[in-house]
Amino acid sequence: MSEDNDLITVQDLHLYYGQVEALKGVSINFKKNEITAVIGPSGCGKSTLLKTINRLNDLVPNVTVTGTVEVDGQNIYAPGMDAVELRKQVGMLFQQPNPFPFSIYENVTYGLRISGEKNKAVLDEAVEKSLSAAAIWDEVKDRLHDNALSLSGGQQQRICIARVLATKPKVILMDEPTSALDPISSDKIERTMLKLKEDYSIVIVTRNMQQASRLSDRTAFFLAGQLIEFGETRDIFMQPKRKETEDYISGRFG
Numbered sequence: 001m002s003e004d005n006d007l008i009t010v011q012d013l014h015l016y017y018g019q020v021e022a023l024k025g026v027s028i029n030f031k032k033n034e035i036t037a038v039i040g041p042s043g044c045g046k047s048t049l050l051k052t053i054n055r056l057n058d059l060v061p062n063v064t065v066t067g068t069v070e071v072d073g074q075n076i077y078a079p080g081m082d083a084v085e086l087r088k089q090v091g092m093l094f095q096q097p098n099p100f101p102f103s104i105y106e107n108v109t110y111g112l113r114i115s116g117e118k119n120k121a122v123l124d125e126a127v128e129k130s131l132s133a134a135a136i137w138d139e140v141k142d143r144l145h146d147n148a149l150s151l152s153g154g155q156q157q158r159i160c161i162a163r164v165l166a167t168k169p170k171v172i173l174m175d176e177p178t179s180a181l182d183p184i185s186s187d188k189i190e191r192t193m194l195k196l197k198e199d200y201s202i203v204i205v206t207r208n209m210q211q212a213s214r215l216s217d218r219t220a221f222f223l224a225g226q227l228i229e230f231g232e233t234r235d236i237f238m239q240p241k242r243k244e245t246e247d248y249i250s251g252r253f254g
Contacts, residue, residue: 007032007171007201008053013067015045015052017060022048024225025067030171035193035202037216037233039209041253044222046205050173053203054090055083072170088115091164095176097156099148099163104131104140107148107159111167126166133199134162135192154185161192172196174204178211190215209249213237221245 008030015023023045030036038046051057053069055076069076076086088111099107108130109123117123127144131137136158140151148159157177164172174193178186193202193215206212212219212233219236221229221244229236229245240246247253 005032006030007072008203009068009070010049010053011068011070013049013052013065013069015048015057016064018062022225023052026225026227028220028227028230030201030203031218032201033197033199034217035197035204035215037212037219038203038205038222039207039212039219040222040228040248042207045225046222047175048225049222050092050175050203050205053171053173054087054092056087056092058083088167089170091167091169091172093157093160093164093172093174093177096180097153097160099151099156099159101147101149103145104148104151104159105144108162108166110163115167127162130162130165131159133165133192133196134158135188135195136162152185154181154188157181157185157189158192161189161196165196169200171201171203174202176205176207179207186211209237221248223248 006029010026010028013023013026014021026049038049040046048057052065053071057063057065065077071086071090074081100110105127108127112123112126128137131140136155139155148156151159178189181189190211193204196202204215216233218231219233220227221236223244229240229242236245237249240249
């Protein structure tokens with residue numbers, strides 16, 4: 001049952017790649033203005049869950065999805081749901097920074113331009129606001145027409161955050177967003193996430209237990225396509241109810 005501050009509600013979600021069941025009856029909810037961490041060993045369904053929430057799995061052949069995923073009360077798998085519109089509401093950040101090989105300015109305005117926005121004042125304002133929110137405006141404001149690929153990895157990842165923010169999403173999905181970055185860049189991304197939580201819901205897949213415990217309000221532990229345990233982060237880390245959760249968090253497997 002969805003509560004008032006639930007932004008995403010997933011009910012009895014099964015996902016198959018061909019005959020292989022990658023998600024096995026997952027039910028979970030993500031709240032507004034919270035960071036939810038999704039943890040678990042490789043291949044347990046963490047990234048598959050994220051891709052199901054913004055329908056990136058549509059791009060994979062031979063995928064079957066059953067159950068419901070609602071974003072802000074809308075069933076995103078309902079007939080007639082526009083996946084492109086959905087991805088503006090549900091932004092996604094990947095493990096490797098993936099700016100387009102254009103200028104910083106063109107990267108940030110990309111989503112707005114494909115929506116038909118041509119007003120330069122609107123685009124300029126979106127660039128400054130989004131880059132400021134992604135904590136990189138001061139570093140790049142004099143280089144907006146430089147190629148985004150000329151930036152460091154950590155800066156590129158923050159440009160990707162700004163690109164997501166420019167389309168005014170409701171939720172930001174992050175798939176191990178700092179795992180390819182150095183500690184200083186990772187720290188900047190984490191600080192940015194904590195600030196963004198004031199305005200967005202964030203779901204982060206991470207294999208870094210310290211990161212999950214530092215950043216998240218709630219944590220979901222997945223194993224072999226199943227949601228094993230889900231709750232307040234402090235409870236999951238300090239008093240897990242399931243032995244599998246305790247074994248994973250204490251490093252006995254994973």
